[in-house]
Amino acid sequence: MIASMTGFANVTRPIAGGNVGGTISFEIKSVNSRFLDLSFRFPDELRTLEMPLRELLGKELIRGKVECRAGWALKASDAAETLDTDRLQRLLKLAQEVQDFSADSGSLNTADILRWPGVVQSAELDWTALLPEFHIMAAEAIKELKIVRDREGARLAELIKTRTAAMRTLVAHAEPLIPTAQRAFADKARAKLIEVMGSAEDERIRQELTLYAVRTDVAEELGRLKVHLDEVDRVVSTRGQAGKRLDFLMQELNREANTLGSKSVSTEISGIAMELKLLVEQIREQVQ
Structure with a gap:
């Protein structure tokens, strides 16, 4: 199942060191990005965490704009x-x-x-002594972030499949309309050609009608649409990097929908082509 790039996780721990109490926390959030973009907002005392966290995040995450924050909220005791x-x-x-x-x-x-x-x-906290605890908290937060991203990815996959199902319905609706639309278009074209050329037996009329039939045949486009839709469903159901593959499939689906629209010989089929393009764009917005 695909994973989303959007997520948030926070881990908080109580502290009690000497005369000071309170909490320390580690927060991580991620949004969409074509690459892995890491940023850290740490106080000076925790700057040494950055390098090991970069290595850990590089192993655990592939894409996303990721921001990490660490800090504390101190509460003075009676003997502070x-x-x-x-x-x-x-x-x-x-x-x-x-x-x-x-x-x-x-x-x-x-x-x-x-x-x-x-x-x-x-009283002051011994930040050096707390660094190992921050490391543990960071690892827990990253693990939770991955769970959240997987959960969001599952919802995203369902949304995409809902749209591919709608596109299949449109394709299935278009298929039986094509022969009738082509015949109606051919009849109009024949009448127009006879009017211009003067004879229904003219070889040029037969050649023109054959050319019209080829130009308006969308069987291949409909077939490729179904193949691409099957591939989209397969990709969103497979774990791993899917963003670039899905982006490519959206380009192919959009190309076939455009061709269907340009070859259309009826307003109904043109409308179906427009609806297909709209659904493709909705999926594209989700996978970018």
Whole structure:
């Protein structure tokens, strides 16, 4: 079964490192593209993930414009900020020395101490330790993306088959109309030629009518339409790269529909040719 190039996956994990909690996440989304186009939106701490992920994505995906995002949402706990007691002791000792040197100097209050650089330490995550977890999350997200793309591909295949079935119905409707339309066209052409040439037995009239019959014979076009439609159904039911093959088949179907329209000798058959072209275009939009 064909796979779609459109999909989205997200993996989120809770974290608890030291005095900091929250979540880390990895997100991947994919849209249509003729080639594999990768982009990464990572914070500086996670830039080292890019190269191994490029290799992994190159193995797992063939086409699509793929964007990866990684990040975090931190939630401070009650102990998210701590006092650096060594620095605090040094600060208090220096403050006491200042007071001993000058009795007029003011003493430090609590607010002054808390504002002093380095006394209050904010807890930070160890991103290096989290890199392996991000690797695991990325692999899980890529796996989920492939599942989503396969599921979307199955729906796409059904849509395409619905349209190929509609095209078969149109071809089946056109086939019995051809002989009647050709006879009616030949009768009109014969009458016109007799009017111009003056004799129904004129060899030139027979030659012209034979030429008209050849020019308006669409049996081969209808046959090729059915063959191409069978091939489309086969391709969308087969796993593997199908985009280029389907694009080629759409060109062939469109060519046969155009020929059918140009050879048409009745408005009804011309209408069928137009409907066939419309369905071909609808499939083409899905497979590009």
